[in-house]
Amino acid sequence: MGLKAGIIGLPNSGKTTLFNLLTRAHAAVAPYPFCTIEPNLGVVSVPDSRLERLAEILKPPRVVTATVEFVDVAGLVKGASKGEGLGNQFLSAIRGVDAVVEVIRFFMDPDIPHFMGDLDPLRDREVVDIELMLSDLEIVERRLQKVQELFKKTSSKELEKERDLLLRVRDALSEGIPLRKLTFSEEEKVILKPFQLITLKPIIYLANLDESEQARALYQKMEAWCKQEGVPLLPLLVKLEEELQEIEDLKERTIFMQEFGLKESGLTAFIRETYATLGLITFYTFGDKELRAWELLQGSTAKEAAGKVHTDMQKGFIKAEVINARELLEIGSLEQAKALGRVRLEGKDYQVQDGDLLYFHFSV
Template sequence: MEAGIVGLPNVGKSTLFNALTCSVAAQSANYPFCTIEPNEGIVSVPDPRLSRITKYIVPQKIIPAALKLVDIAGIVKGAAEGEGLGNKFLSHIRQVDAIMQVVRCFEDPDVTHVAGNVDPIADIDTIETELVLADMQTLENALPKAQRSARGGDKEAILRVAAIEKCNAHLESEQPLRTLVLPETEALAISSYGLMTAKPILYVANVDETDLEGKHELVDRVREHAAKTGAGVACVCAKLEAEIAELDEEDRAEMLSDVGLEEPSLNVIARETYKTLGLQSFFTAGETEVRAWPVPVGATGPQAAGVIHSDFERGFIRAEIYQVDDLEQYKSEKEIRAAGKLRIEGKAYVMQDGDICHFLFNV
């Protein structure tokens, strides 16, 4: 699963991406970072439950869950018609699973805004309009073929035509597809189109150093817009976070204290992005490693086992599961078993956030 970082020029998009990647690289080896390409990176998702687990199960390695971020080329008005790097921008968005849009919520006369004035809602509208137009074009191109197949009695094509017509009507009302609820069969019939306004979105309000809690009215406007369109919001001062990320651990802690933060805002951004992607974590814990694994919300036990290895899913028998609270109460897995608190779950079990698991399988 991956998220694409988008935004207009001079809103702090690349500063945020660089801060995220630099922050992870500067942490201990327990929080790995690696660059895949110049504009892509793997970012760890900080999870305090890992330290709670390792207080009782001491491993050789600690491995947090991770997500992939893509720093997507900037957009300009007219991208849907190929202006600027529009085609490249749009093709990259189609490939990601969620969108992080950085919007500028600070005033700075030394940093020129591409539109001449700071207006985060106008920035959001500019990009959303381009995505709506591009989705409409995708659906318009797909409809004739779907209609031909539907006339021949193809059941999937019939579903596809119905879904396209509903989506087009929704887009024509200038609403993103993430606010449209389709029957599961229809949604599946058009899933291959990579419709961009259907992707979940997180608005990242880039704030001034004097407004780290995001109390400025510009941020309030972003929150109001997000509430109407089913999006999330997180605040960050990308400039400050970039400075913090370059410090060693001791100096970082001191600077965080000086500005009144308990942790870098980048940690919050990583967790909010994880949530926007529809992910939650389960854990495996032993002397070799304690590890957080990402799994979609609603995944079953076998599907979670498959995240570790396809053989685990194919030969799934059962899962032995307990929670972090159990470990803190009983101090060890042995005592959890003795107290009868180790749950045995089968193939129909729906994973819960924070499950600590042992999977039993046979292939």
């Protein structure tokens, strides 16, 4: 199963509009709370200029991009951790994701009322983040109570470790500290993993802007807070991105972007940032049928990468022929790269690097 990013935020913040831009799935959009009830799921291609350049020199019959999955869930409201709005349903859906994208409203639109009455991005961010921490706190306190009861009966070292860890986590959440700001050992991460704590997941704040001076001023305040906290904040003019997608001619789209001083679509930058936040890199395979980009968790081995292509390749892995796309593009030909001895052989424990082109040898 691939890694997923969950799109969250207050009602009418632009979550589902963003989801539609990403996936063109045409999920329902309406100017009233809880339009999104069941989670929307969509798979999005990852923009990759290396893949385009590799296709030019390798000339495959088919090109397949790497992907990332997005989940759009119901808007969160104050009190969601206690079941307000669609709280329980929302929190259940978001626990299964691997990273969180929090959409924050910076735009004014009289046709789309703000759920809390007025425009205040810093307050909106705090409302959502507090609800996530309260939800995590409830889970931790419930488990801590069970562990303490068990510890009285059987004072094992394992229970003592879990108890001490849960106490530290509980104290942090009670003080309003998201768990991603704490440092955990690998053993502690294993203990916490089954709880799917939301504030332990990496987060991206996405500013849904318009072109007003008010939005710019509010963005600067949020940017200062994010820098202080060490979390990413990405600007996105969602309405502008909608207009961009309506322009089918690429040259016209480029001219339109230049008029607004854009080097690339903000959506493209956002997808790349989400991909990196999920801890993913890209490797490539090339054969008679296709050139394909594959998403892979950073730090994975060649044998694990082979398993992405086919389980038989992982089971019967022998070796992999490897050349990085950067080097291949400099040489300009796979045949020439082989002739120069630049395609090397690596074993099962080789750690795949971002941009590697791999050819797997296996036996089943």
